[in-house]
Amino acid sequence: MSGATVSCARCGRGEAPALARAPMPGPLGAEIRARVCSDCWEEWRRVEVMAINELRLNFMDPSAQDILAAEIRRFLGLDGAPGAEPEKSPDPR
Numbered sequence: 324m325s326g327a328t329v330s331c332a333r334c335g336r337g338e339a340p341a342l343a344r345a346p347m348p349g350p351l352g353a354e355i356r357a358r359v360c361s362d363c364w365e366e367w368r369r370v371e372v373m374a375i376n377e378l379r380l381n382f383m384d385p386s387a388q389d390i391l392a393a394e395i396r397r398f399l400g401l402d403g404a405p406g407a408e409p410e411k412s413p414d415p416r
Contacts, residue, residue, distance in 0.1 A: 327340075327341040328341055329341045329357065329359065329360055330358075331360040331362075331363055332359055332400040332401055333360070333398075333399045334360060334362070334363050336360060339361075339362065339363075340360055340361045341356065341360065342355070342356045342360075342364055343361075344356065351392055351396070354401060355395075355399065358399075358401060359401070363399060364399075367395065367398055367399060370398070374391070374398070375391065378390060378391075
């Protein structure tokens with residue numbers, strides 16, 4: 324791990340340990356590396372499968388990746404709101 328730090332958008336720590344590299348390709352990965360600490364990213368990794376299941380994402384549907392990206396942004400607080408737990412889909416009953 325490098326000695327780099329970030330001001331984390333999710334937990335608010337000003338000198339939190341930064342990710343060593345972008346966790347995914349593209350602009351979202353670069354933004355996560357620049358604005359999210361490694362601890363909060365690991366927290367997302369632990370809840371990612373739950374979020375996929377709760378949102379009933381089917382990655383055969385092209386929009387599923389966009390939905391997951393929006394959930395990542397929301398969970399990590401990248402859109403200005405504090406980070407939150409994954410949203411639950413409405414009960415279909």
